[in-house]
Amino acid sequence: MNGEGARRRDVTVADVAKAAQVSKAQAARALGNYGAVSDDVRERVLAAAEALSYRPNELARSMNTGKSHTIGVVVGDIENPHFGLATRGITDAAKKAGYNVILVNTDEDRAAEVEAVRVLLDKRVDGLIVAPASSVDTEHLRQVHQSGRPLVFLDRSGGTLDVETVAVDMAKISLQATQYLLGAGHRRIAFISTLRTDAPYRADTVLDSSQIADRLEGMRQAFLADGLPFPEDLVRLNAGDADSIRSITREVLRGPEQATAVVASDGLIALSVVEAIQELGLSIPADVSFLMYDDFPWTRLTSPPLTVIAQPVYNMGAAAAKALIRQMEGLPRAAPAQFTATLVRRGSVGTVRAAAAAPKLGQLAGEPA
Amino acid sequence: MNGEGARRRDVTVADVAKAAQVSKAQAARALGNYGAVSDDVRERVLAAAEALSYRPNELARSMNTGKSHTIGVVVGDIENPHFGLATRGITDAAKKAGYNVILVNTDEDRAAEVEAVRVLLDKRVDGLIVAPASSVDTEHLRQVHQSGRPLVFLDRSGGTLDVETVAVDMAKISLQATQYLLGAGHRRIAFISTLRTDAPYRADTVLDSSQIADRLEGMRQAFLADGLPFPEDLVRLNAGDADSIRSITREVLRGPEQATAVVASDGLIALSVVEAIQELGLSIPADVSFLMYDDFPWTRLTSPPLTVIAQPVYNMGAAAAKALIRQMEGLPRAAPAQFTATLVRRGSVGTVRAAAAAPKLGQLAGEPA
DNA sequence: CTGAAAGCGCTAACAT
DNA sequence: ATGTTAGCGCTTTCAG
Numbered sequence: 001m002n003g004e005g006a007r008r009r010d011v012t013v014a015d016v017a018k019a020a021q022v023s024k025a026q027a028a029r030a031l032g033n034y035g036a037v038s039d040d041v042r043e044r045v046l047a048a049a050e051a052l053s054y055r056p057n058e059l060a061r062s063m064n065t066g067k068s069h070t071i072g073v074v075v076g077d078i079e080n081p082h083f084g085l086a087t088r089g090i091t092d093a094a095k096k097a098g099y100n101v102i103l104v105n106t107d108e109d110r111a112a113e114v115e116a117v118r119v120l121l122d123k124r125v126d127g128l129i130v131a132p133a134s135s136v137d138t139e140h141l142r143q144v145h146q147s148g149r150p151l152v153f154l155d156r157s158g159g160t161l162d163v164e165t166v167a168v169d170m171a172k173i174s175l176q177a178t179q180y181l182l183g184a185g186h187r188r189i190a191f192i193s194t195l196r197t198d199a200p201y202r203a204d205t206v207l208d209s210s211q212i213a214d215r216l217e218g219m220r221q222a223f224l225a226d227g228l229p230f231p232e233d234l235v236r237l238n239a240g241d242a243d244s245i246r247s248i249t250r251e252v253l254r255g256p257e258q259a260t261a262v263v264a265s266d267g268l269i270a271l272s273v274v275e276a277i278q279e280l281g282l283s284i285p286a287d288v289s290f291l292m293y294d295d296f297p298w299t300r301l302t303s304p305p306l307t308v309i310a311q312p313v314y315n316m317g318a319a320a321a322k323a324l325i326r327q328m329e330g331l332p333r334a335a336p337a338q339f340t341a342t343l344v345r346r347g348s349v350g351t352v353r354a355a356a357a358a359p360k361l362g363q364l365a366g367e368p369a
Numbered sequence: 370m371n372g373e374g375a376r377r378r379d380v381t382v383a384d385v386a387k388a389a390q391v392s393k394a395q396a397a398r399a400l401g402n403y404g405a406v407s408d409d410v411r412e413r414v415l416a417a418a419e420a421l422s423y424r425p426n427e428l429a430r431s432m433n434t435g436k437s438h439t440i441g442v443v444v445g446d447i448e449n450p451h452f453g454l455a456t457r458g459i460t461d462a463a464k465k466a467g468y469n470v471i472l473v474n475t476d477e478d479r480a481a482e483v484e485a486v487r488v489l490l491d492k493r494v495d496g497l498i499v500a501p502a503s504s505v506d507t508e509h510l511r512q513v514h515q516s517g518r519p520l521v522f523l524d525r526s527g528g529t530l531d532v533e534t535v536a537v538d539m540a541k542i543s544l545q546a547t548q549y550l551l552g553a554g555h556r557r558i559a560f561i562s563t564l565r566t567d568a569p570y571r572a573d574t575v576l577d578s579s580q581i582a583d584r585l586e587g588m589r590q591a592f593l594a595d596g597l598p599f600p601e602d603l604v605r606l607n608a609g610d611a612d613s614i615r616s617i618t619r620e621v622l623r624g625p626e627q628a629t630a631v632v633a634s635d636g637l638i639a640l641s642v643v644e645a646i647q648e649l650g651l652s653i654p655a656d657v658s659f660l661m662y663d664d665f666p667w668t669r670l671t672s673p674p675l676t677v678i679a680q681p682v683y684n685m686g687a688a689a690a691k692a693l694i695r696q697m698e699g700l701p702r703a704a705p706a707q708f709t710a711t712l713v714r715r716g717s718v719g720t721v722r723a724a725a726a727a728p729k730l731g732q733l734a735g736e737p738a
Numbered sequence: 739c740t741g742a743a744a745g746c747g748c749t750a751a752c753a754t
Numbered sequence: 755a756t757g758t759t760a761g762c763g764c765t766t767t768c769a770g
Contacts, residue, residue: 379747381746381747382747383747383748394750397747397748397749401748401749403749403750404750425747425748426746426747428746428748429746429747429748429749430747430749432746433749433750434748
C-alpha cells in the first residue's frame, strides 16, 4: 500500500520535469513558453504534461509575475439590464485580451464600494472598472489611482479625479430631449430618479451622481434658453422601491400644478412609472407624455411604444475594458472615444393640450373639483 | 539618492514585522488572526500595519491555504436578464459567505464552456456554478466533478452526472401550462426556442438542453393525457437571432394548419415573437394566444399583459451559491430545495374560436383563399 | 540551451 | 507566546 493510497495532489512542473527527465527550470520554460528551450526538450515536456494532464497554477504564476490577468468590475447592480449589457461588453473585450472578470455589486452604496475595491485590490486584480456610486465622495478611488493601479470609470465621472472615464454626454442629450418636450408644449416636466439625497432637490443641491447632475443641468439649460422657469418642484429623487416610485408618480401627476410629461431616469424606474400611470387610468401620450433613459427591447412592445434615450451601453462597456487594458499594458491613453446618446422618438410623447386641466385626474385622485 | 528613489513596492508582513519589532511569524499571526498572539504584540502589529497601510496579498495567502475564496460562475449570457438575476442571487449569497465571483459567458457554446472551466480551475477557484450548455456532452464537467472540486449546476441538469442541481421542475410546469392552453381549446400550440440542433425537431431528437427536453416532454404528456396528437411540426428550435425568430413566428402562424397559441422559451425570444405578431397585424389574444417563460417586469406593461411562467430565478441563484459553499466547506448535501415555477395568468391567452379559420392571416400572408 | 538556486508573500510546522 | 525554518508552485537570475 504505497503510492496508491496517496491523496491526489495537483501535478506540478516538478512532476512534469521528472517525467520528461529535464530540470524544473526547463520544464517551466517549455510550459510557460518563455526563455530558450530546444525543440527536443519542449516536445518531451509537452508530452509529459499531456500525459500527466498537467495544468498550471495561475495563482503561483501570478505571484511571480505580479499579473493576475484579472480585472475587477464594480457596478451598482448586475440585475439591472443596463449593467448587464455593460458587463457583457466588458467581459467580451476582456476575454478577447486574455483577461477574466471578477464582478462585485454595490447597490450604489459607498461603503460597499469601498470594501469591494479593497477586496479586489487584495486579490491583486490588474485593474479596475468602477461605476462610482458617488462622484463626490471618491477618496478610496483617488487612492487606487494614486497607487498607480489602472482604473477606468464607467457611466459616471469621478468628480475632480483625473481618471479615464467612459460615459455619454448626459447634459447634451438631456438638453436635446428637454427641447423636444418643450417643443411639444410641455412646461411641467417631471424627472424621477432613485438617486439618494439627504434633502429634497433644490437648485444648489450637490448630487452624488455626475450623471444625474448633468441630466438636470441639461434640462435647466433647455428651460433657460427658452426663458422659461425650470420646474424644480418636479425633480423627484430618492425614488427607492417600486411602491415609492408609484406614489411619487401619483404625486407629480396630481393637483392643479401637475406634470404633463414624466422623464424616468432608468429602465427600472420606468416600469413602475408606467404602471402607476396605467393604474391612474391615464393614457400615454394623450393624458401624459413619457420619456425614459435606456433603450430596452421591451420599450417597443408597449402601446404606444416608448420614446427613449438610447445609450450604446455594450460598446461603452467594451470601450472601458479596452481602455483599462491599454493602461495595464502601459500604453498611452487613446483619444477618448465619444459616446453619444440618441433620442429615439416613438410614441409616448404627445403635444400638450391648451389648458392644463386634466379632469380625469381630479376624479381619480379624489381631488376637489 | 538612496531609499527615496526606490520604486513603491507593496508593503509585506516582513515590513510590518520589522516596524512592530516582532518576528515575521508573529506579525503574520496577528494580521491573519490565527495562532496565539499576546495582546501587546497584536496591538503593535496592527498599529504598524495601519501606519504602513499594509494590505495582505490574497494571492500568496491562497497559495498556502489552497483556498482562493473565489467561485467561478459560467453562464450562457449575462446580458440575458434571466442570468442577470440569477447572478445577482449568486453574488449576494457568495458575498455574505465571504466569497467573490469570477464570471464567464459562454454564449451557450460548448467549446467556450470547456475553456471557461479550464481557466477557472487554473485560477484555483474553490468551486464552480455552471449552467451547462449541454446536458449531454458533459465530459469536461465530469472531470471537474471527479477531481473533487465542488460543482453545482444551475437551470439545467448534467445528464447522467450526479451533480447537485438547482432547477425547477420544467416537465411539471410545462404540463400545467399546456393543460391550461388545451383547456382554452388550443390544439395547435407552437414552441419556439433558440436551442441549437442539427436537424429539425422530431420525437426522437436528443436535445442538448435538459430544460427544453423537459418542457417538450411536459407538453407531450399533456396532449397524450387528453388523447390528442402532439403537434411536433410546431416545435421550432434553432431560433437564432431576432430576424430568424420573426420569420419562424410568421411561419407557424401561416397557412391552414397554423398555430393558435405560441409559447416562447425565454424572454429574449418573447420580444421578437410578440413583435412579429404585432407586425402581422394579429392581436393577442383574439387572434393568437401567447405564453412565455420568465416573468420579467415588462410583461405587465404590454396590452394585454402577458401570461408567463414565473421562475424564482434570484432564489435559485442564491440557492446554487449556498449549496456550493456547503460543499466547499465539506458539509453534507442539504435536502435539495424544491423550486417550483408558477403559471401567472394575465391577459395573453384566450379561448380558441370554434373554427380554426383565420381570414386575416390569409390576407396578410398572401395565402390563396 | 540547460540546470541550480533564489525568491514572490504568506502560512504552517517545529522548536524553544 | 514567540521565533526559526520550510515550503506552496512558479518564474527568474546566474552560472555553466
